[in-house]
Amino acid sequence: MLSAYSVIPLKRFGQNFLIDDNITRKIRDAVFLNTGKTKAAKDYVLEIGPGSGALTNFLQKKSKRLIAVEVDRVLCSALKRDFGKFKNTQIVCSDILKFDLGAYLKRSKINNLKVVANLPYYITTPIIEYLFKHLKSISDIFITVQKEVAARMVAHHKTKDYGAFTCFVNYFCKPTILFKIKKDSFWPVPKIDSCFIRLLPHRDPKKLYNLSCEELFFKVVRAGFGQRRKQLLNPLSNIVPKDVLKKIIPGGILSSRAEDLSLEDFVYLSNLLNDAKVMEGSLSARSGTFWQKSAGLPVRQAGS
Structure with missing residues (x-):
């Protein structure tokens, strides 16, 4: 052809x-x-x-x-x-x-x-x-x-x-x-x-992973990998105050980096935050642009 x-x-x-x-x-x-x-x-x-x-x-x-x-x-x-x-x-x-x-x-x-x-x-x-x-x-x-x-x-x-x-x-x-x-x-x-x-x-991924809230899960993942070399306490403090995080999340997780956590760990982390109801009214929808940036992929500009 x-x-x-x-x-x-x-x-x-x-x-x-x-x-x-x-x-x-x-x-x-x-x-x-x-x-x-x-x-x-x-x-x-x-x-x-x-x-x-x-x-x-x-x-x-x-x-x-x-x-x-x-x-x-x-x-x-x-x-x-x-x-x-x-x-x-x-x-x-x-x-x-x-x-x-x-x-x-x-x-x-x-x-x-x-x-x-x-x-x-x-x-x-x-x-x-x-x-x-x-x-x-x-x-x-x-x-x-x-x-x-x-x-x-x-x-x-x-x-x-x-x-x-x-x-x-x-x-x-x-x-x-x-x-x-x-x-x-x-x-x-x-x-x-x-x-x-x-x-x-x-x-049914939500059921498969026993996830409480998809929107919160993706927000936590975004925050963690937004500063992937930082300990999670720092990037997560942009969405939840540090003193609140320390009361809810085990110290071993907060001292880890995003790349150290498995998908199941992120589910566990977001479920803890959801159960504590610390994020009510503060969730925002994820966007395609975020995934491109987080994955290191270019935005849609083929001719550039």
Whole structure:
């Protein structure tokens, strides 16, 4: 498709097209698409950024219903010409963040969507947040991300890659790196290698972690990693007075740094604060911009 339609990669979209047939086959093998006893396709699939259609042909054949969302209008037109003839396939020309996935899922009565995506680095975090808002209707997520992002997703506490983004991702799902992808598998060649990763959603994360208040939990995580090299007493004192913290939280936790605490430790910490009701009326909603900054990821400025 790239040569047939004289496609030129656009920097503003962060485009890097997969050109390695071997990697394409590995992705096909890794994506779990179910068929029944009659071998009929059963899965509803969302493909984000189909690009040149390297995976679209496979997904179209193996899906009960495929919706592919592409922001590049030239590629979108080419995809419609190549795949628009199939009744089970819908090509949508849109920025995925402007696509009303919730309305689509409700209208189509879908509660087991599978997502396949090759995510540009500059927009990785916003898209992950976007998908996490619809996790009750998503059964599986398979995405290609740059290796540094993958490392942060699967990091353990007390390591340099562990941070607020790690806690955010692991709270909502179980991330697993399936395999690495060399940078020369793409055109144009990016600066660093990538990973193909699976995010298996938790059906009810609040229940799974026995968490009292999600909003408070994320506020505590934000505060802790906002000053990750400081003992927790200092960053947490920005939201709760020090004398109150010392009465509620064990000293061993307050003298630790954010990177020393596991996700479960942060749950325990936020539950203690919630039980003490020290935060009533002072909670503020988390934003996508925070997660980008905390994870060390750039904001959405592809052309900069």
